[in-house]
Amino acid sequence: MSEPLILVTCRQMQVELPRYRERIENLGYDVVAPELAGRQQFTASELLDYSHxxxxxxxxxxxxxxxxxxxxxxxxxxxxxxxxxxxVDHDAARQHGVTVRNTPGVFSHEVADSAFGYILNLVRGYIDVDAAVRRGEWPKLEGITLAGARLGIVGFGAIGREVAKRGQGFGMDVVAFDPYVDGASADVSIVDIDQLLKTSRFIVLACPLTPETFHLINAERLALARSDAYLINVARGPVVLEADLIGALKSGRLAGAALDVFEVEPLPLDSEFRTLPNVVLGAHNASNTREGVVRASNAAVDFLIEELAR
Known part of the structure; x- marks a missing residue:
């Protein structure tokens, strides 16, 4: 009879797998890491090829x-x-008695660092300056001082709190919106989302994607924002209704944006974001550091073995 199978489909975990394979196989499991071939994920039907x-x-x-x-x-x-x-379809998992876990808290520092990398690129134009100097130019772009500016964080979990610490380190006035956080116990002011959007110069999205946050940032909410505000999304692409954001950026309703994530990934070649000069584009890579990958992989294997032993 064939051994029960453990499938490893996450690209970063596949890179780390040689460090863990023996530990898993010694428990009586076969381990397979199918090739992603340049893609980000597998379809359900592809995964079901291994279902037996x-x-x-x-x-x-x-x-x-x-x-x-x-x-x-x-x-x-x-x-x-x-x-x-x-x-993950959590209802379907529960109905089939399948436990589902993630590796919480493993990337809070990394994603918060990236959020500030995006902010600094937006306000100091480092990407544009680098390109210009390489062309033999010597530009003097006028930037924006972060100290004293209001930073509004949407989602005040582990990542949001690390973003707040960095904002405070820059001398910023930090507020946050999170319906699940008690304002009395938070170390920054908790405000409603409308107030956050109306008053923040920098708006960082650090919330999970849920039915409540799907297209949370749309034309109606963007209309509340300051015209000199910058939006930074290090959460999930569908938290933002991209067509509405593109409209706000083109019209000057919003000063700029930095996007690590998108509604469709990789970003389609015909995306209008590619044509906008006031946007910094990422590749859903905010969490990807050597230390973070090791931290997440350790947790993933520990949790896997813990659940299989139940």
Whole structure:
């Protein structure tokens, strides 16, 4: 009889797998890391090719929908490498008795660092200056001082709190919106989202993608923002209705944006974001540091083994 199978589909975890393979195999499991071939995730039908032996998966942004859970009869646990859980049909998992865990708190420093990297690029134009100097020019772009400016953070979990610490370190006036945080216990002022948008020069999105946050930032909310405000999204792409953001950026309703994540990834070649000079584009890579990858991989394997032992 074939050994039960552990599938590793997350690209970063696949790179780390040689450090963990023996530990998992010694417990009686076969370990398979299928090739992603330049893509970000697997479809449910592709994952179900392994369903006859599949008992556990360390997943990336794969299509873990009802089709997947209905077809994976032997599956015991899904470990979502990283933080985001929006690719998982949690109702279907519960109905099939499959435990689902992520690796919370492993990237809070990294994503907060990236948020400030984006902010600094927006206000000091480092990307443009670098390109100009390489062309033989010597530009003197006027920037914006961060000290004294209001930083509004949407989502005050582990990442949001680290963003706040960095903002305070820059001497910024920090406020946050999070309906699940008690304002009396927070170390920054908790305000409603309308007030945050109306008063913040810098708006950092650091919330999870849920039904409540899907297209949270749309034309109606962008209309509340200051015309000199900058939006930084290090959360999930669909938190922003991109067509509305593009309209605000083109019209001058918003000064600029930095986007690490998008509604469709990789960013389509015909995306209008590519043509806008007041946007800094990322590649959903804010969390990707050597230390962060090791931290998340350690947690993922520990959680996998813990769940399989139940």
């Amino acid at each position: 032996r599949l008992v556990g998966i360390i997943a990336g942004d794969d299509e873990l929908n009802r089709e997947f859970f209905d077809g994976a009869a032997k599956l015991k646990t899904v470990i979502r490498w990283g933080i985001g859980m929006d690719s």
